[in-house]
Every structure is written in C-alpha cells, then in structure tokens.
Amino acid sequence: MDFLATIGRVFLAFLSHVGRLSAFTGTALSHVVRPPFYPRLTLRAMVEIGYYSLPVVGLTAVFTGMVLALQSYSGFSRFAAEGAVATVVVLSVTRELAPVLAGLMVAGRIGASMAAEIGTMRVTEQIDALTTLSTNPFKYLVAPRLLAGLLMVPCLVLVADIIGVFGGYIVGVYKLGFNPSSYLARTWEYLEPLDVISGLTKAAVFGFVISLMGCYNGYYSRGGAQGVGAATTNSVVSAAIMILIFNYVITALYFGK
Amino acid sequence: MTAPAKIVLSDVHKSFGKKVVLDGIDLSIQKGESVVVIGGSGTGKSVMLKSVLGILRPERGSIKVDGEEVIGMRSKDRDRMMLKFGMLFQGSALFDSLRVWENVAFGLIQGRGMNRIQAKDIAIEKLAAVGLAESAGDLFPAELSGGMQKRVALARAIATSPEIIFFDEPTTGLDPIMADVINDLIVKCTKELGATTLSITHDMASARKIADRIAMLYKGRLIWVGPAKDIDHSGNEFVDQFIHGRAEGPIKMELRA
Numbered sequence: 001m002d003f004l005a006t007i008g009r010v011f012l013a014f015l016s017h018v019g020r021l022s023a024f025t026g027t028a029l030s031h032v033v034r035p036p037f038y039p040r041l042t043l044r045a046m047v048e049i050g051y052y053s054l055p056v057v058g059l060t061a062v063f064t065g066m067v068l069a070l071q072s073y074s075g076f077s078r079f080a081a082e083g084a085v086a087t088v089v090v091l092s093v094t095r096e097l098a099p100v101l102a103g104l105m106v107a108g109r110i111g112a113s114m115a116a117e118i119g120t121m122r123v124t125e126q127i128d129a130l131t132t133l134s135t136n137p138f139k140y141l142v143a144p145r146l147l148a149g150l151l152m153v154p155c156l157v158l159v160a161d162i163i164g165v166f167g168g169y170i171v172g173v174y175k176l177g178f179n180p181s182s183y184l185a186r187t188w189e190y191l192e193p194l195d196v197i198s199g200l201t202k203a204a205v206f207g208f209v210i211s212l213m214g215c216y217n218g219y220y221s222r223g224g225a226q227g228v229g230a231a232t233t234n235s236v237v238s239a240a241i242m243i244l245i246f247n248y249v250i251t252a253l254y255f256g257k
Numbered sequence: 258m259t260a261p262a263k264i265v266l267s268d269v270h271k272s273f274g275k276k277v278v279l280d281g282i283d284l285s286i287q288k289g290e291s292v293v294v295i296g297g298s299g300t301g302k303s304v305m306l307k308s309v310l311g312i313l314r315p316e317r318g319s320i321k322v323d324g325e326e327v328i329g330m331r332s333k334d335r336d337r338m339m340l341k342f343g344m345l346f347q348g349s350a351l352f353d354s355l356r357v358w359e360n361v362a363f364g365l366i367q368g369r370g371m372n373r374i375q376a377k378d379i380a381i382e383k384l385a386a387v388g389l390a391e392s393a394g395d396l397f398p399a400e401l402s403g404g405m406q407k408r409v410a411l412a413r414a415i416a417t418s419p420e421i422i423f424f425d426e427p428t429t430g431l432d433p434i435m436a437d438v439i440n441d442l443i444v445k446c447t448k449e450l451g452a453t454t455l456s457i458t459h460d461m462a463s464a465r466k467i468a469d470r471i472a473m474l475y476k477g478r479l480i481w482v483g484p485a486k487d488i489d490h491s492g493n494e495f496v497d498q499f500i501h502g503r504a505e506g507p508i509k510m511e512l513r514a
Contacts, residue, residue, distance in 0.1 A: 128312050134337075134369075
C-alpha cells in the first residue's frame with residue numbers, strides 16, 4: 001500500500017507542477033502582449049542571450065561541422081558516397097545539430113543564469129519588493145526574458161548554421177581534399193529553404209522554452225542558497241528534456257511523411 | 258463621529274499546509290497612527306504584513322485598506338493600491354543590479370512613470386533625508402554596509418511619499434547605535450509624511466520608540482493590543498515574558514517546526 005501511495009503522491013505532484021507551469025506560462029504570455037512594456041530590459045536580455053552566447057554557440061557549431069565532415073567522409077567512403085559529405089553536413093547542421101546543440105548550450109548558459117538571478121531575487125524578497133513598488137514581476141522580470149529568448153535563439157542558430165557549414169568546408173577542403181568550388185556547389189545543390197526554416201522554428205521554440213524554464217524555476221525557488229541551486233539545476237535539466245521532446249515533435253510536423 | 262480606519266483586518270486566517278499561522282486576526286489602524294506588532298520568530302508577523310500587501314492570500318477573513326477589500330483583488334487594482342504603500346523589508350531587498358539612486362527612484366520611475374532625471378533628484382533628496390551623501394547614490398547595494406543598506410531601503414520606502422508604510426524588522430542585524438539611528442529616521446520620516454505605519458519587530462527598544470500602539474502576536478492570534486506607554490503594565494503574562502526576554506514563562510520555545 002505504501003508503494004501505491006508513493007506512486008499516487010508522485011503523480012499528484014507531477015500534475016500540480018504541470019498545472020502551475022501552465023498557469024505561469026499563460027500569465028507570462030498575457031504580460032508579453034499587454035503594456036506597459038520594458039524595452040530597455042528586453043534589449044538587455046537580448047544582448048545577454050544573443051551577443052554573449054555567440055562564442056560558445058560558435059565554437060559548438062564549428063567543431064560540430066568539422067566532426068560531421070570527418071565522420072560522414074569516413075562512413076560514406078565504405079560505399080563510395082564521399083561526394084555526399086557537403087550535403088550531409090549542411091542538412092544535418094541546419095535541420096538538427098545547430099538548433100539542438102545551440103539550444104542545449106544556451107539552456108546551460110542562459111537558463112541557469114535566469115533561474116539563479118530570479119531565484120536569488122525571490123529568496124531575498126526582491127520580487128516582493130517589486131510588488132510593493134507597483135511593478136508586476138511578470139511584466140518586469142519574465143516577459144522581457146521570454147521575448148528575448150524567442151527572438152535571439154533563432155538569430156544564434158542562423159549564425160551557427162553558417163559557422164557549422166564553414167567548419168565542414170574547412171575540413172572538407174583542407175583535410176579531405178575536396179575541391180572548394182565543388183564542395184560549395186554540393187552544399188547549395190540540395191539545400192532547400194524549408195531546411196533552414198524548420199531549424200529556425202525549432203530555435204524559436206527552444207528559446208522560449210529555455211527562458212520559460214529559467215524564469216519558472218527561479219520564480220518558485222525557496223529555501224535560500226540550496227533552493228536557488230536546485231532551481232538552477234531544474235531549469236537546465238527541464239529545458240534540455242523539453243528541447244529534445246519538442247525537437248522530435250517539430251521534426252515530425254515538418255518531415256513526418 | 259470617529260474617522261474610518263485606514264487599515265482593518267477582520268478574522269484573518271492563513272495556513273501553510275497543516276501549520277496554522279494566522280488564526281483569526283482582528284486589528285484596526287487609524288490614519289496617521291503607528292502600530293507595532295511584536296512577537297517571537299515564526300509567529301506570523303511577516304505573514305500578516307504580506308497578507309495586507311496581497312503578496313500572500315489568506316484563506317478566510319477580510320482586509321480592508323481605505324474601505325477597499327484587498328483579499329482577491331485583481332492584479333491591476335493591486336498595482337494601483339500599492340501606490341499608497343511603502344515598505345522596508347527585513348533584509349532591505351534592494352535590487353542588486355541597480356545603483357542606489359535607481360533603487361530609491363524605482364517606485365517613482367516604474368510605478369508612477371516619472372522621468373529619470375526628475376526621479377534622480379528626488380532620490381538624492383530622500384538619500385539626504387536618511388543621512389546619505391549624493392555620492393552614495395552611484396554605488397551598488399553590495400558596496401554598502403548593512404546599516405547603509407537599511408537607510409537606502411528606508412529612503413526607497415518613503416520616496417513616493419506613501420500614505421501607508423510597513424516596516425518589517427527594521428533594526429534586525431544592526432548594532433544598537435545604528436538601530437537607534439534607524440528608529441529615529443523612521444519616526445522623523447513618517448511624522449513628516451503624516452503616514453500610517455505598521456511595523457513588526459521583536460526589538461522592544463525599537464517598538465517603544467516608534468509605536469503609538471503595540472499589539473502582541475502569539476500562536477496566530479493578537480493576545481494583547483494597547484497603547485505603547487501601557488506595555489510595561491499590560492497585566493498579560495505572555496507580554497511580560499516577551500518584553501523582559503525571560504526564558505521562563507508561559508511562552509515555550511518550540512524545538513521543532
């Protein structure tokens with residue numbers, strides 16, 4: 001019976017979290033579209049997410065493109081399909097690797113930082129102070145971050161697409177001996193707008209999810225430093241899991257047939 | 258005919274799970290009056306303040322400010338209601354990311370839409386009123402001592418010239434001299450504004466200095482309310498034990514939460 005009770009408790013706790021997250025998302029979205037707006041805070045969040053994540057996303061993209069070129073060359077040479085390397089690199093990067101890896105890197109960098117900052121504000125009563133100063137915490141803290149995540153992660157992924165393909169090109173041309181112009185021609189030949197658009201759609205969803213989980217976990221953190229630490233961990237883990245789930249869902253929607 | 262009370266709490270109940278924190282609070286505060294609620298740690302003093310501010314929602318009872326019911330108030334109406342309030346938090350709750358003057362001017366800029374230049378002038382004026390130099394305005398809160406942070410928090414609480422000011426443990430963590438300085442500032446600033454104040458503390462020196470009336474909270478109920486001058490002959494053994502800080506008496510320290 002204890003076992004069943006434990007299962008019941010866990011399930012109820014899960015439902016409670018889902019309900020609270022849904023309510024949080026609804027409230028946050030309503031504040032994104034209703035004035036007053038905080039353009040200065042939104043801009044600051046955009047710089048934090050977009051500009052300061054560029055090095056880590058760029059590094060991830062370039063090495064991913066390079067490894068992909070090496071791996072696909074090595075694998076495809078078994079059945080004399082080395083010529084497909086450029087196509088495999090560009091399709092893999094734009095459709096999957098750039099959005100997913102950039103999303104995971106941004107979740108680690110930005111999601112954690114949002115959860116820690118808002119969580120610290122919660123436990124030091126700064127969020128209560130906002131309320132007493134006639135400022136809605138959802139409008140002031142959550143809405144600018146959600147908007148910035150939604151807008152900036154696609155920009156990062158677009159940059160990652162270019163850098164990733166460039167990484168593949170470097171390895172393809174200087175290590176594997178492809179002709180530069182034919183490598184570029186093969187890169188463009190099979191690339192369709194939908195490949196890039198699907199990746200950017202994923203990026204927008206991932207950006208929203210990363211900001212949402214960072215804000216949500218920070219907003220409900222409690223219990224001092226330990227609580228903030230737990231909020232930070234939960235933010236990164238939940239964002240990473242949701243990125244992987246949404247990646248499948250969006251892929252199925254675009255390329256399911 | 259007596260004037261209607263500024264703040265009225267009637268039969269307010271608040272619990273966290275099975276733990277009953279407020280168990281039927283009745284308290285009425287007149288305009289311009291200074292009421293101090295005393296009581297041990299964990300007796301629900303902060304919960305009472307946060308219930309009036311709408312940060313926490315009581316399960317039962319009524320809280321009226323200027324005749325307007327606060328419990329269940331819509332978020333927009335609460336933002337409007339908060340324009341009447343100023344609050345000094347126990348840990349100061351200054352915004353780490355903003356400079357001192359921006360903290361003081363926050364309610365003016367965000368709550369009342371004042372332009373930054375004008376708000377900065379008022380912030381500097383309020384900093385001077387609590388004994389801080391203009392140069393302190395450009396520092397960040399982390400660069401200030403605990404006593405200076407309390408002064409900044411007081412300046413922020415009075416910056417909008419509120420009708421009602423709440424003080425949550427205003428002298429906690431300060432040395433006796435700095436505590437007395439803060440008490441003097443509270444008396445001076447609130448008298449100048451003609452504000453109604455509700456303070457919570459377990460510092461009797463502070464209570465005696467700033468209170469017109471004192472109420473004692475014990476196990477979720479107000480067990481004594483009377484003029485500050487009567488506190489030493491209240492005839493209540495709980496109050497006597499508390500104000501003399503005796504370990505022996507009817508109040509037993511609970512060793513478990």
